[in-house]
Amino acid sequence: xxxxxxxIAFLSCWSLMAxxxxxxxxxxxxxxxxxxxxxxxxxxxGEKLAAEYISSRMKAIGLEPKGNSKYYQSFDxxxxxxxxxxxxxKGTNVIGFLNRNADKTIIIGAHYDHLxxxxxxxxxANDHSIHNGADDNASGIxxxxxxxxxxxxxxxxxxxxxxxxxxxxxxxxxxxxxYCENPVIPAEKVLAMINMDMVxxxxxxxxxxxxxxxxxxxxxxxxxxxxxxxxxxxxxxSGVGPSDHTSFYLKSIPVLHFFTGxxxxxxxxxxxxxxxxxxxxxQISGIIYKLVLQLSxxxxxxxxxxxxxxxxxxxxxxxxxxVMPDYSYSGNGMRVDAVLDDRPAKKAGLLxxxxxxxxGDMDIKDIYAYMKALSNYKKGDKTKVTVDRKGEQLTYExxx
Numbered sequence: 001x002x003x004x005x006x007x008i009a010f011l012s013c014w015s016l017m018a019x020x021x022x023x024x025x026x027x028x029x030x031x032x033x034x035x036x037x038x039x040x041x042x043x044x045x046g047e048k049l050a051a052e053y054i055s056s057r058m059k060a061i062g063l064e065p066k067g068n069s070k071y072y073q074s075f076d077x078x079x080x081x082x083x084x085x086x087x088x089x090k091g092t093n094v095i096g097f098l099n100r101n102a103d104k105t106i107i108i109g110a111h112y113d114h115l116x117x118x119x120x121x122x123x124x125a126n127d128h129s130i131h132n133g134a135d136d137n138a139s140g141i142x143x144x145x146x147x148x149x150x151x152x153x154x155x156x157x158x159x160x161x162x163x164x165x166x167x168x169x170x171x172x173x174x175x176x177x178x179y180c181e182n183p184v185i186p187a188e189k190v191l192a193m194i195n196m197d198m199v200x201x202x203x204x205x206x207x208x209x210x211x212x213x214x215x216x217x218x219x220x221x222x223x224x225x226x227x228x229x230x231x232x233x234x235x236x237x238s239g240v241g242p243s244d245h246t247s248f249y250l251k252s253i254p255v256l257h258f259f260t261g262x263x264x265x266x267x268x269x270x271x272x273x274x275x276x277x278x279x280x281x282x283q284i285s286g287i288i289y290k291l292v293l294q295l296s297x298x299x300x301x302x303x304x305x306x307x308x309x310x311x312x313x314x315x316x317x318x319x320x321x322x323v324m325p326d327y328s329y330s331g332n333g334m335r336v337d338a339v340l341d342d343r344p345a346k347k348a349g350l351l352x353x354x355x356x357x358x359x360g361d362m363d364i365k366d367i368y369a370y371m372k373a374l375s376n377y378k379k380g381d382k383t384k385v386t387v388d389r390k391g392e393q394l395t396y397e398x399x400x
Contacts, residue, residue: 028138029138032053042089047112051092051094054141061149063148063152064098071095073178075174091174093176095162095165095179097160102160105162108161108162111165113171116131117129120171124269135263138273139198140200156293157293164176176244192255192301194245194292195256202281202284206283207330210223211241214307216304233330234327234329258288262325263324319379320343322339322345324336333355333365344399349396353390359385381400384398
């Protein structure tokens, strides 16, 4: 009897799992972030396996191949960044096309490469375990494939959609740059580019970041139309950032980048599939789906250049607290997502979840005020940092 009950319970559980609308998202993330793919390093065996999987999914969905070899668009790059003229390795973008015979096309992109065994870009010191990159960026690829499935059956869609899985993002956006230098759709026929990079850690408060909102006059109004009740968006205007949308913005194409935030597993072997919020990916993908349908009714977007916030901040920085900001936080202050070991914040006593509300004499309203405050200090300086910790204001002395 006990065995029978256990079997029935298992079958019931599996039935519920199968009915979940994000089940295929789950399957895609688990495979792409499995050890078998060895961290999907560009030009390595794992990248090729991932490209085969993505192209097979695109084919099953019914997307037209749009690469220079079926679904594949190859590009050459230099393995040694100091000898860029010697392009001794080959990476692969995967491109599928949903053809509606329209005059305009929306590009939906996400990168599928990651850090392999962590030799370059890892934040896990001396740990050369497989860096599976479940959030970064199997999550974005799973969203891309879900959108391809849903949009391929949407009869009201009045635009073409080009789906691009980029490689080489972790090496400096080289896959998206290669596409933009050799586009299969002319830039003047592209309505917008939407990028999903790290959308797998949506928090319970349902707040996440969208950048690039200043690249078209219409973005804010369109996003307000598709925002579900209970969700909040943390908006940033800049079209320049550390992901593939930047390559398209530099070609004067309106862009948006969807992002649920950095976390303690970022660029570490611990970024694994059990930590991913699959329902969250599904919810964000649903928002993007509605946005694409809204865009379908737009004649064109009004592209505009934005202030390069990232460049200005990088130039101003002489010191760091050693915290990972929570980019999805939209309240007053700058919330800390994680505190890095052996850095000033850790030594002073700051914790993940603290909201920094004051640095020295400067009130911190948001992440930009926080970055501006840091620009006033140099190595060896001391100051006081005030945080809100669960409603209590605490002040710590920090030495940079």
